[in-house]
Amino acid sequence: MRKLRIGIIDLVTRSPTKALYSRVMNANLASIMPQILGVWCEEDGHEVSLITYTGFENLIEEIPSDIDLLMVSGFTQAAQLSYAISAMFQARGVVTCLGGPHARCYPQDSQKYFDYVLGFTDQETLRTMLDECTPNRPLGKHLYAETQPQSLPGVRARWKFIEPTLKKAPILKIVPMLGSLGCPYSCSFCIDSEVKYQPLDFDDMKEDLRFLLTKFKRPRVGWHDPNFGVRFEENITAIEEAVPQGSIDFIAESSLALLSEPKVKRLAKNGFKALLPGIESWYDMGNKSKTGKKQGIEKVDQVVEHANMLLRHVPYLQTNFVMGLDGDEGPIPFELTKRFLDNSPGSFPAYSLLTAFGQAAPLNLEYQEADRVLPFPFHFLNNNHAMNVKPLNYEWIEFYDHVIDVSKHSFSKQAVWRRLKSNDGAIPKFLNTVRAISSEGKGRIQYYTKIRNMLENDTGFRAYFEAETDVLPEFFKNRIRSELGPFWEHLPEGAMYHDPHAYLKSTGGTPKRSLEPQIQMAASN
Ligand code: SF4
Known part of the structure; x- marks a missing residue:
């Protein structure tokens, strides 16, 4: 097996921040699974740098520039941030992988932005990916074990x-x-x-x-x-x-x-x-x-x-x-x-x-x-x-x-x-x-x-909440743009939008309504 240089980023927040409460608490929100993957990777002879992103770090400086594989873990609120990070690293020739709750909840969407998407992950599943570790684009590979691992590093x-x-x-x-x-x-x-x-x-x-x-x-x-x-x-x-x-x-x-x-x-x-x-x-x-x-x-x-x-x-x-x-x-x-x-x-x-x-x-x-x-x-x-x-x-x-x-x-x-x-x-x-x-x-x-006030006074805003349109209100677009800060420019085209019926479709069901996710927005900003 080839020895890989691996970066792992545990996203405990969805964007850069300066908030006092985040300063006090975010580091305590670190997830266990990225640390476990780090241990397993090292056990197999790979070199690992892990960073818990609390919103205060400079990721570019902290993750070594010469990695072969970047593994990101995060909750759904950090999805857009993770997609932007993946795009940054893919552009440098790095293979990327997403694990954690967002990957489990939205594997179909995540596959569009990562080379690998992990569901339940045991050592075998991880090895399968590490042995292969190649770009899979435009659609990443979805790998998962049938159950959670039986034991975990302490x-x-x-x-x-x-x-x-x-x-x-x-x-x-x-x-x-x-x-x-x-x-x-x-x-x-x-x-x-x-x-x-x-x-x-x-x-x-x-x-x-x-x-x-x-x-x-x-x-x-x-x-x-x-x-x-x-x-x-x-x-x-x-x-x-x-x-x-x-x-x-x-x-x-x-x-x-x-x-x-x-x-x-x-x-x-x-x-x-x-x-x-x-x-x-x-x-x-x-x-x-x-x-x-x-x-x-x-x-x-x-x-x-x-x-x-x-x-x-x-x-x-x-x-x-x-x-x-x-x-x-x-x-x-x-x-x-x-x-x-x-x-x-x-x-x-x-x-x-x-x-x-x-x-x-x-x-x-x-x-x-x-x-x-x-x-x-x-x-x-x-x-x-x-x-x-x-x-x-x-x-x-x-x-x-x-x-x-x-x-x-x-x-x-x-x-x-x-x-x-x-x-x-x-x-x-x-x-x-x-x-x-x-x-x-x-x-x-x-x-x-x-x-509440926009629901009352802005018909387009209200229509989005009523599912009468899929045109995302400016309020939300602007907020993502300002909160992502320097990551915004790396957000891939279409990555603001997802199919809200992906789960239903994956089970063979047909949604009553089919709104086409917008993709023009990322391109035009
Ligand atoms: S399923 Fe269990 S963990 Fe989840 S909300 Fe119910 S009691 Fe809590």
């Missing part, structure tokens, strides 16, 4: 990539770890609902935790498991056996249903400082919150009690909501969220607008069949800057009015103050306040208000 093996990434984080340094892959639940909107649940080796986990204690006085670990509570007993026992109680701080996502008070007490004893449960909706997903068939106000009151119990033991609680789900109708779902926040003032609400990420989840096929998916450029698909599913029970203006109202309520001075008083510890107080006054709180209120 923290010790990934340390040479973790350490330089964490050096970029000025205050909090969070080491990414995985105890399991997939999820046994089947929330129809979730990318992990179709991935078989699989715990990873507990001995490897223990070894990683012990290793971290040799690197930090008090390490912080962010579990990237989709649902950490699934094998609660095994996970927590492994932690208890590996390291002295409370010597490492942990952050984890878990369903509320799996977090009974005895379990939460045990988590707290073992250093869990932040929990991120998904509530999603007051009218759906009762199995996740252990609220069963309870809906509406009954569910709110039960979840309030549960959230407040968590906050008695764990200092930081982020509750996740999806706005615009089909089970929601009228003002009541939003009023219930306000009631929840009034009664659980220490919780930080993280809102997502309903988004169908290509072929990530089974529900997306239904949305495409029902002709409800809109072709917003990927750059805006970050759960907030565009909602690419037409809501079932709301008119757009009505919907945005509710979103603005609940956001204002959540990030008002009174709410921030009440949260500050309810939170214990400097870090939760600091994070919650910064989040509320930065782009996530105040920034989004301004953005949503702008969108």
